[in-house]
Amino acid sequence: MARLFRSTQQFGNVLGRCRTHACAATPRRSPVEHWWLFGLCSHKLHTVADGPKSCPAAAPGRLPFSTVTPDDLDFFRKILPGRTITDPDLLQSSNVDWLKTVKGSSEVLLRPRTTEDVSQILRYCNRRNLAVNPQGGNTGLVGGSVPVYDEIIVSTALMNNILSFDSVSGILTCQAGCVLENLTLYLEERDYIMPLDLGAKGSCQIGGNVSTNAGGLRLLRYGSLHGTVLGLEVVLADGRVLDCLSTLRKDNTGYDLKQLFIGSEGTLGVITAVSILCPRKPKSVNVVFLGCETFEQLLQTFQLCRGMLGEILSAFEFLDSECMRLLNTHLKLPNPISDCHFYIVIETSGSDPRHDGEKLHNFLEEAMTSSLVNDGTVATEESKAKTLWSMRERVTEALTHDGYTYKYDISLPVDRIYQLVTDMREHLGDKAKSVVGYGHVGDGNLHLNITSPTKDPEVLAAIEPFVYEWTASCQGSISAEHGLGLKKRNYIYYSKPRQAVALMSDIKAMLDPKGILNPYKTLPDNLK
Amino acid sequence: MSGRVLVGVKRVIDYAVKIRVKPDNSGVVTDGVKHSMNPFCEIAVEEAVKLKEKKLIKEVVAVSCGPQQSQETIRTALAMGADRGIHVEVSGKDYEALGPLQVSKILAALAKKEEAQLVILGKQAIDDDCNQTGQMTAALLDWPQGTFASEVSLEGDKVKVVREIDGGLETIKINTPAVLTADLRLNTPRYATLPNIMKAKKKKVVNMKPADLGVDVATRLEVLRVDEPPQRQAGVKVETVEDLVGKLKETGRI
Secondary structure, three states: OHHHHHHHHHHHHHHHHOOOOOOOOOOOOOOOOOOOOOOOOOOOOOOOOOOOOOOOOOOOOOOOOOOOOHHHHHHHHHHOOOOEEOOHHHHHHHHEOOOOOOEOOOOOEEOOOOHHHHHHHHHHHHHHOOOEEEEOOOOOOOOOOOOOOOOEEEEOOOOOOEEEEEOOOOEEEEEOOOEHHHHHHHHHHOOEOOOOOOOOOOOOEHHHHHHOOOOOOOHHHHOOHHHHEEEEEEEOOOOOEEEEOOOOOOOOOOOOOHHHHOOOOOOOOEEEEEEEEOOEOOOEEEEEEEEEOOHHHHHHHHHHHHHHHHHHEEEEEEEEHHHHHHHHHHHOOOOOOOOOOEEEEEEEEEOOHHHHHHHHHHHHHHHHHOOOOOEEEEEOOHHHHHHHHHHHHOHHHHHHOOOEEEEEEEEOOHHHHHHHHHHHHHHHOOOOOEEEEEEEHHHOEEEEEEEEOOOOHHHHHHHOOHHHHHHHHOOOEOEOOOOOOOOOHHHHHHOOOHHHHHHHHHHHHHHOOOOOEOOOOOOOOOOO | OOOEEEEEOOEEEOOOOOOOEOOOOOOEOOOOOOEEEOHHHHHHHHHHHHHHHOOOOOEEEEEEEEOOOHHHHHHHHHHHOOOEEEEEEOOOHHHHOOOHHHHHHHHHHHHHHOOOOEEEEEOOOOOOOOOOHHHHHHHHHOOOEEEEEEEEEEEOOEEEEEEEEOOEEEEEEEEOOEEEEEOHHHOOOOOOEHHHHHHHOOOOEEEEOHHHHOOOOOOOOOOOOOOOOOOOOOOOOOOOHHHHHHHHHHOOOO
């Protein structure tokens, strides 16, 4: 099986060198480097049968890294006894991403327990020129968490110890492999919570969250990881351990190196420990589910919300009626209120139930009497609140049951968010099965998702680059929080100028000269 | 028939909350802990409101026995569609000792006073798991009872009740007035919608004391001690079958 893949890779290498080639569809001009012609393209990696067609999201040819030898395996087995996995069945799940759209062919999975383990692994791999794919919870949505070819998977799954927690300052220090939900449960017992929360909390690990600068549902209130992460311990490409694991709230001594690694998607270093500032657990949490007729009303409700709920507002999410249809159909979750075109999930978090209840009551009364909102319901009990939240959190899951999903995570000016969804629907017409929009409208972040019964190059060709060009025309971001990974690396120019990308490339070359850390990801191909 | 239904709703610790025993083992910690309506009481309210929507009964009255905060539970019932509420105030030591016998005496007195056609309760409360109040209330009133109801249908002056029992389902027909207790599969409680939540603020909630109903809430029971269940021991992982057999022999299992 391995041999088959290797020969495919070599073939792919040859093909990869033929950059300019004719395409069936009309080539279009774009801000991206000129030799990428858009047209029919297949998301399949290493497919030779499709012929000389190329697409920005597909994998490039395999770079000339070394391949794993029996001597290498002996070394790994010596430093990680019982934690060097080569069984293809066990490797299966680590080679495929959560969306089941990207598959690698790694033959080695390593499970370090300590920072020292990781340091030894990277020092060895750097010397031997072996590519490495750092992997946390493998819940990423842009193909960044799985190997493209035979990169060695370094999993942080066993690095799940909490190192310390200071209950006065609320600063938590833990290893990178701690699962987000476990950290939240640990903190809740001590009257604190994690500053971020996302649907994947049961599987995602904090190291991965930091590497991708995950946003999530609480960003509106607690800010991004760039603000809440106080320190990091990172192992660099050559095995050196960079100890910036400070637990200080304020420290202006020199360049703030940790910011480089936050959001670097495992391409500049492997994060092994995190210290993070945690907020107090709110005494009073209310979740409100509202229904609006138009997006304008939704935005006005947001204004009203900001004004009347102010400092207790902790989340403002939206979903459209198409999302509700998918939740009803595929997950059998009933609509808590009557059918409306748009739904809002609002969460308030505060220290006084009476104070919050009053503010919320006033806001709801105003929203109803001014007819901004057609219908709604409130949950003050934890169990009901969870049910209302699941209407927003489980849309991603519902989509996976609807067919093959094309996911787009876009930052736009708030008032234009839904326009992209409407335009996309019109543009695709009958080609797509469902076109849905939902997301963190409070942060200006739209999750645009399109489904078709199976992976369809025609649908993809209709969506891209239309969606990216539309986004660029509003100076938006083509990846608000999901990162670039494998799938979006070549679209970076839609949102960043060439100078900026060139500087990123310099930094990458400085920190990882051999390019062994998570190759083929984040930065566009053919930079040098 | 009066067409009036009395629904009992109990304020309990929310089922999603982790329960902690007080350090002196006298009870569980309730201060500052999230409370909500007992899930089976929600089902009872939903059934009563459904009957009203079908125009089979005319009025739904929600009753709760407890401290000041029980009013919130009554408000939730009003937001779900109940017409008015009665708060029988019991607080402090009396509330800590309040159990099914006293509550059923209160409910029986109210059922007579309000000339209720039906009394619908949850089958049990999730804090004490007693499953006694419905049965005791029926006995005190000398009314028929349809407990563990998974289906209720009014037929003239009788009620057909499908009951969930160990062997399966039992269908009975009883006269009204009667006491019914709701089981899990009776219905799915509705969400209280905003318009109803707003309306509920204006509905009447009457306040009274057990003495006003001629009920003495003195208890004959004394709680000696409350303990947490024994901690679950962690499992042990072994590498080989030999190790497994060895460990089983060690602990005397084989």
